[in-house]
Amino acid sequence: MSESREIAIDVRAAVKRYGDFTALKTISLSIYDNEFFTLLGPSGCGKTTLLRMIAGFEDVTEGAIFLYGDPIADLPPNKRPVNTVFQNYALFPQMTILDNVAFGLEMRGQSKSQARKAAGEMLELVQLSQFAARKPSQLSGGQQQRVALARALAPKPKVLLLDEPLSALDLKLRKAMQLELKHLQRETGITFIFVTHDQEEALTMSDRIAVMSAGELQQLGEARDIYERPRNMFVADFIGETNLLEVSVDAINAGRATCHLGGGHELSCNSVEGVNVGAKVHMSVRPERLFMSEGPTDSEGLKGTVRENIFVGTDISTLIDLDDGPKFIVRTSNSDRGNKRIFEPGNEVYVNMEMEAARLLVD
Numbered sequence: 632m633s634e635s636r637e638i639a640i641d642v643r644a645a646v647k648r649y650g651d652f653t654a655l656k657t658i659s660l661s662i663y664d665n666e667f668f669t670l671l672g673p674s675g676c677g678k679t680t681l682l683r684m685i686a687g688f689e690d691v692t693e694g695a696i697f698l699y700g701d702p703i704a705d706l707p708p709n710k711r712p713v714n715t716v717f718q719n720y721a722l723f724p725q726m727t728i729l730d731n732v733a734f735g736l737e738m739r740g741q742s743k744s745q746a747r748k749a750a751g752e753m754l755e756l757v758q759l760s761q762f763a764a765r766k767p768s769q770l771s772g773g774q775q776q777r778v779a780l781a782r783a784l785a786p787k788p789k790v791l792l793l794d795e796p797l798s799a800l801d802l803k804l805r806k807a808m809q810l811e812l813k814h815l816q817r818e819t820g821i822t823f824i825f826v827t828h829d830q831e832e833a834l835t836m837s838d839r840i841a842v843m844s845a846g847e848l849q850q851l852g853e854a855r856d857i858y859e860r861p862r863n864m865f866v867a868d869f870i871g872e873t874n875l876l877e878v879s880v881d882a883i884n885a886g887r888a889t890c891h892l893g894g895g896h897e898l899s900c901n902s903v904e905g906v907n908v909g910a911k912v913h914m915s916v917r918p919e920r921l922f923m924s925e926g927p928t929d930s931e932g933l934k935g936t937v938r939e940n941i942f943v944g945t946d947i948s949t950l951i952d953l954d955d956g957p958k959f960i961v962r963t964s965n966s967d968r969g970n971k972r973i974f975e976p977g978n979e980v981y982v983n984m985e986m987e988a989a990r991l992l993v994d
């Protein structure tokens with residue numbers, strides 16, 4: 632992503648304390664204009680707190696937040712060009728769908744006819760025009776959430792904050808809405824800041840992701856980068872599934888490390904900033920970047936025994952007890968099975984990895 636892009640939200644060393652409790656510990660990050668940006672992390676890590684500080688519902692204890700270059704500390708929530716979609720969409724039950732969307736516009740001073748015209752356009756955008764005259768109770772959960780989206784988009788905010796907006800929907804609807812949200816963001820060009828604890832959701836939708844835990848930013852990057860190049864144990868473990876091996880680092884040269892396992896077996900992999908020669912660290916490799924063979928394909932193959940095969944729809948996960956380490960998971964795509972031998976429980980097997988795929992992690 633180019634550095635010359637306009638910055639929509641600039642969070643500079645922002646701290647949030649509630650009494651003695653520090654909910655956010657010195658967070659700095661920039662969110663670009665027209666970006667689909669996601670705050671991702673487990674419950675309690677501070678995602679909502681950061682969102683509420685941007686919205687103006689919480690003040691910033693230390694540091695500052697800038698919106699398109701201007702500090703926002705003194706701007707009350709209703710004066711910020713920012714709108715929020717919440718998990719519980721809280722539509723007015725007695726109003727029609729059209730009036731629900733028009734209401735906020737009238738509150739902002741638009742005439743009734745202006746507001747209704749703009750609301751009609753928003754309902755078109757979320758493909759609900761045919762339901763304009765219905766009441767919220769006559770719509771499904773997914774449709775109601777789309778009304779909430781139309782309502783939040785209607786005043787044309789520069790930034791839309793979305794706090795777990797899909798978590799009340801069932802899996803199938805959630806998946807459909809993920810694509811719709813992404814499409815809406817592209818179509819409107821509004822900067823979306825999306826909060827979720829669901830890593831798959833974050834990977835599907837986001838241009839960039841900020842992974843948070845315990846009030847700290849763990850890693851910020853494009854979805855693919857976060858998945859393929861996690862920098863620490865937390866990120867590797869939280870995003871997707873991974874295999875971890877404890878290794879001792881013998882040498883590092885131009886970003887490549889030579890390591891050995893407890894039993895002496897040598898491996899090479901990518902290093903990461905912060906790992907030093909002599910350290911004991913973890914190496915991470917994703918299950919789909921491993922493959923099995925009957926004999927060793929090179930000196931780095933790890934020997935083990937198949938414990939179990941698990942069918943997970945598009946893939947098979949094979950659980951393997953390594954002779955020289957912990958349990959490993961190898962994932963084979965079903966579409967690839969024709970070319971590969973299926974190993975059964977009890978079979979001896981060698982696990983091989985693409986060197987590029989294995990990475991050291993800082994703790």
Ligand code: ATP
Nearest residue numbers: 649652654672673674675676677678679680681828
């Ligand atoms: P979730 O996914 O469960 O919503 P989150 O990552 O959004 O979690 P926050 O709601 O931002 O987490 O809360 C971060 C931490 O701050 C939590 O430990 C929470 O208990 C604490 N916290 C939030 N609001 C307050 C408050 N008003 N007073 C005291 N502590 C608070």
